[in-house]
Amino acid sequence: MLRQRSSRLAALLAGAVNAGWAAAAVREQLNTAPGDKVQELTLQQLSVALSAYVASSMQPPARVLQQVSQRLEQVLHKEFNADDITTALNSLAFFGHQASETLIEAIRASLARTYFAEITPVQLGTLMLAIAELGHRNHKLLSAVAREVVDRVDDFGPVELSEIMWSFAVLGHRHERMVDVVTQSLLFRLSDMPVASMSQLVCAFAVLKHKDAVTDVFLDAVSDEALKKVEAFEAGDMANMMWAYASLGHWSYVDADLISAVTARMLRVHKELNASSMVNVVWALAKTDYAGNANRRTRTLLDNIAKSAMSQMECFTPEQLSRLLWAFSTLHHWHEELYDAVAAETLLQVNSFLPCHLADMVSAYAHMVHHPGPLLDQMTHRILPKLDTMDAGALCSVLWAHGVLQTLTPDLFDKVCQTLETKSLGEFKPHDFERAFHAELLLEADLESKKREDFRKLPKWIRQYAYRAWQDRIYFDRNVTWFQQEVVSDQMFCHLSGSLVSYSTSTSTQSLPKPLTGVTYMSLIELGVNFELEKFLADGCHTVDIVLRIPGKPRLGINMDPPQRFSSNRPYRPLAEAVCQRRLLAAQGWEMITLPQHEWRRNVSQKERAVYLEKLLDCSLEDSHDSLKRITNDSDASAACRKAALQAAAAAARAAQLQEHG
Known part of the structure; x- marks a missing residue:
């Protein structure tokens, strides 16, 4: 009976080779064939047998896969056909079978025995892709293939070279000489x-x-x-x-x-x-x-x-969800439905996330100032037991994110700081120090508003570096101001700057106005508003772009927010940077008027911008039952002096330009 079944299988496979297989029949015979009879099959028959399973999309029994894999090792010592072995390997990979190292070694030995003479570049490319699918890295095999490519690179087409390069990449094998030769060959x-x-x-x-x-x-x-x-x-x-x-x-x-x-x-x-x-x-x-x-x-x-x-939310892996959210937040793109959908899917998979991915996600939500609901507690619960496995950047991001979302507690701050204290200086980047210090400022402001007890600050050595990084951030703002298109030239503004500073009522040291913010200052002067430029507050941690000197409003200022502080699409939501700055300044008693780019640029002419500023100022003065016109109702002589000064400065700028151009 066994002999009859074995001969039937051999005949069926032989017929399949010649005339195409009947997948169901091959599958049935192979499933019931005894193990010793499988060992009698040829390489071609093994390839056809595995292909029968692939064609029917049915998983073969583990016993069959193991027997076929063992038989492949045996026949490779006697015969080698690149197409058949490639088909067999692809089939094994298709079913997730972990081929043994001895099978890959048998392939290497067969190639070495024939000195690659029996395999074409096309076959070698597809064979290497099949080996890469199995995930076994045989250094001897890869080195031999690399030597073959280097010696015969002109015989390989672009398709085969890219396939071999990709197989090396999948297997994580770097061969610098082969990469250089392939690059130079394909360049032309x-x-x-x-x-x-x-x-x-x-x-x-x-x-x-x-x-x-x-x-x-x-x-x-x-x-x-x-x-x-x-x-x-x-x-x-x-x-x-x-x-x-x-x-x-x-x-x-x-x-x-x-x-x-x-x-x-x-x-x-x-x-x-x-x-x-x-x-x-x-x-x-x-x-x-x-x-x-x-x-x-x-x-x-x-x-x-x-x-x-x-x-397709259920198709995303935890890492992909993290990267998707990070990318959208980095692009400052607001899409509330997506953020909520990611939060819902993450909540279902939260136990599968690595702490570093959760840190990226909570940071992304904070950057967009979007609370992820119950997910935030779940992420924090998942992160806390694994703080010691996270790097300094991820820890600082967790602190900062909770500070932005107003969920940072003294207990959470203390736990993260204890872990931060174990990190070395080399693990921190300036951005990490900034975030840690920002989190401390936000927690301090939040506790003061609630009249709660003090809390333990950042570890001393970390705080020293963090404070320095924060001051660097204040004094050397990375966001170049966005008024560049409105200014005729830096030289013209240098002539105007003297007139502008003269209208500040402050006698303290002034920093000259940035050339790119000139139009704003000129609009304030035309409105007759006294102001002070770029005031650094006493604690050295905050700055106000323009301090308005209006009676009854000792702490009224304007912050000119660049586009990086808002979402890049409508409704141009303020992001964490803008929201936190307002919150921290409000904690010190400052009332801020925000001047965002998307609103400023709607007003094209100087007159329109002056009217826009006047409306903003009037809105801020409503509580005091005052108005800008009454406050700035100075004498006609003073107004004439201001106008004359501006005209003189503009004339001087034009004269300097004419002189420069000869």
């Missing part, structure tokens, strides 16, 4: 390279973290070629390529035309993106120089991706 063959292979190769560079001068030249050439072929890219390939460029830090060197073309292409194919590709796209956009200042096309793309992501 990019026009013949399919876009899918182009994306695959660039992703291999990113996974291997390989970047040098030659790679930079190659990436520039790829970007030029990609711009010509942008419409040929599939959505997934384009997303992967964007991720690779961002991972390699090469977005800064990419021409703006390519980024624009890629964004336009993504707008047309975004519905084809899966969860991983969506994350790659938004993460790559967040790594560009345009983060926080996205154009209309990018904002539309982000809205579309947000809608697609919400419909």
Whole structure:
């Protein structure tokens, strides 16, 4: 009976080889065949047998997979066919079977025995992809393949080279010589390279973290070629390529035309993106120089991706959810429905998240000033027992986020600070110190408003560095002011600055007004408002851009918020930076008038901006039953003096420009 069943299986497989298999029949015979009979099958028959299972999409018994894998090791010592072994390996990988190291070693020995003479470049490329799918890294095999590629690189086409490079990347094997040879060879063959292979190769560079001068030249050439072929890219390939460029830090060197073309292409194919590709796209956009200042096309793309992501939320892994939220917050893109959907999905998977991913998420929610509801307590509960596994940056982010969301307690602050104290100085970045100090200021202000007890501050050595980093942030603001387009020239404003300062009633040391904020100062002067420029408060921790000298309002100021402090799309929500600044200044008794970019730029002319400022000031004076006109009702002579001073300064600026240009 056993002999009859074995011969039936052999006959069926032989017929399948010649005329295509009957998948169900092969599967039935193989499931019931005794183990010793499976060991009699040839390499070709094994390949066909596994393919029968793949064709029927049915998982074979573990016993069958193990027997087939063992038989493959045996036959490889006698025969080798690249197509058959590739099919067999792909089938094993398809069913998640962990092939043994001895099987991969048998493949290496077969290749070495034939000196690669029996395998073509195309077959080698597909074989290496199959080995990469199994995840076994055999250094001898990879070194032998690398030598073969280096010696015969001109025999390999762009597709095969990209496949081999990708297999090395998946297996985490760096071979610098092979990478250099492949890069130099393909640099002059990019026009013949399919876009899918182009994306695959660039992703291999990113996974291997390989970047040098030659790679930079190659990436520039790829970007030029990609711009010509942008419409040929599939959505997934384009997303992967964007991720690779961002991972390699090469977005800064990419021409703006390519980024624009890629964004336009993504707008047309975004519905084809899966969860991983969506994350790659938004993460790559967040790594560009345009983060926080996205154009209309990018904002539309982000809205579309947000809608697609919400419909596939259950497909995202914990890490992908974290990266998705981080990217949207880094891009300052407000989409309340997406943030709530991510919170709901994270709540279901919260026990699967690593503490570092949860720290990124709570920081992202805080940056957008959006409370994630019950998720926040769950994330904190998950983070607290694992504080010692988190780096200094993640710990500082947790403190800062809770401070922004007004959920920071003295107990939580103390627990995190105890862990921070165990970290070395080298683990901190200036940004980490800033966040830690910011959290302390926010907690202090919150406790004072509630008239509660004092709390333990940051550890002494950390506080020293944090205070210094905070002052650097105050004095050397990273956000360059956004009035650049409104000023004719820096030279003209230098002439105007003397007149502007003369109208400040303060006799303290003045810092000259920044050239980029000149129009605002000129508008205040035209309104007849006395003011002081850029006042640093006594504690050295806060600054007010413009202090207004209005009777009855000793602490009234204007802060000119740059676009980075608001969401990049409507309704232009103030972000954590703006909200916390107002909260901290309010705790010191300051009433602030906010001058945001999106409102300021609606008023084009100088007259419109003066009217806009007047309305803001009148609104702030309503409580005191006063008005700007009554406060600034000075003599006609004073008004004439102001006007004459401005005219003289403008004339001097024009004269200086004429003299400079000859």
